[in-house]
Amino acid sequence: MIMSAFLLAVVMFITFGGNWLIGQNMADRPIVVGALVGLVLGDLQSGVLMGAALEAVFMGAVNVGGATPLNPSFGTVLGAGFAMLSGGGVEIAITLAIPLALLGGLLETTMSVVLSFFAGRFDKLALEGNDKAIVVMHYGLWFLRYIVFAIVVFIAIMSGAAPVKLFVENIPEVIMRGLAACGGLIPAVGFAMLLKMLWNNKLSIYYILGFVIVAYIKIPLIALAIIGTVIAVAIAYRDYEILNLKSDKFHTNNNSNSIMDDDEEFFS
Numbered sequence: 273m274i275m276s277a278f279l280l281a282v283v284m285f286i287t288f289g290g291n292w293l294i295g296q297n298m299a300d301r302p303i304v305v306g307a308l309v310g311l312v313l314g315d316l317q318s319g320v321l322m323g324a325a326l327e328a329v330f331m332g333a334v335n336v337g338g339a340t341p342l343n344p345s346f347g348t349v350l351g352a353g354f355a356m357l358s359g360g361g362v363e364i365a366i367t368l369a370i371p372l373a374l375l376g377g378l379l380e381t382t383m384s385v386v387l388s389f390f391a392g393r394f395d396k397l398a399l400e401g402n403d404k405a406i407v408v409m410h411y412g413l414w415f416l417r418y419i420v421f422a423i424v425v426f427i428a429i430m431s432g433a434a435p436v437k438l439f440v441e442n443i444p445e446v447i448m449r450g451l452a453a454c455g456g457l458i459p460a461v462g463f464a465m466l467l468k469m470l471w472n473n474k475l476s477i478y479y480i481l482g483f484v485i486v487a488y489i490k491i492p493l494i495a496l497a498i499i500g501t502v503i504a505v506a507i508a509y510r511d512y513e514i515l516n517l518k519s520d521k522f523h524t525n526n527n528s529n530s531i532m533d534d535d536e537e538f539f540s
Contacts, residue, residue: 277429279312280353281422288345289418300345302326302369309352322352322365329366330373344369346376349425354432379424383417478503 287308291300298304303323310319330344351369355361390413397405467479482500485491491499 273430276313276357277426280309280349280429281426283308283312284345284349284425285418285422288421289414293414302330302344302348305345305348306352309349310356313353313356315356318356319352322355322362323348325362325366326351326369329370342373343376343380344373346379346421346425347373350428353429379421383420387413387417
């Protein structure tokens with residue numbers, strides 16, 4: 273158990289902290305975190321399935337500015353970790369991950385507030401021109417911020433795996449079926465949140481087309497994604513050609529006007 277808790281803490285530190293170390297590389301997305309959780313716990317297939325399901329749930333979760341409503345990586349590490357250690361499936365991972373992600377968001381906000389007290393120190397070092405101290409302080413605070421999440425994960429796994437296992441084993445079958453149904457509905461909420469941000473009436477025809485293809489033709493989602501990619505590339509090429517035509521027309525008109533101006537200047 274200690275080794276499992278330690279490995280999950282390492283996954284939390286590497287994915288969440290590594291995501292912001294050299295630019296946002298999306299290493300903290302549930303589809304990545306879930307796979308790593310499955311890898312370190314010896315069940316890669318379950319980790320990938322749980323990560324994919326949680327990615328759909330948290331796909332529309334966006335942290336804007338200082339507002340951090342939830343932390344998908346924190347919820348995925350603990351949700352998928354507890355589910356695997358207790359012998360549960362995807363529905364258990366989803367059920368546990370959502371409230372844990374909310375707690376992770378609260379912890380992230382708390383850490384942001386604590387670290388904000390160091391802003392004045394950075395300003396002072398900048399005025400002094402002390403570059404080395406700024407670099408040391410930057411990476412030091414980065415380590416402090418994300419090691420806290422790793423420690424919380426370690427403590428949670430050490431103290432919570434057994435109770436969660438007992439809880440899962442005593443869940444009535446009817447509730448398990450209800451959790452499975454909810455697990456199927458929750459991803460739709462994630463997609464709805466994403467569509468709310470991206471929705472454009474001009475794009476609605478493609479949404480309707482995709483829905484009809486999946487609902488009635490029963491085409492696999494991978495094939496649908498390939499079709500969507502082909503359509504997007506075709507539209508991009510069309511827009512590129514239209515832009516080039518407009519650019520050529522603009523240069524032609526400018527050249528014509530320039531010739532006319534030269535002729536008028538000569539005869540005047």
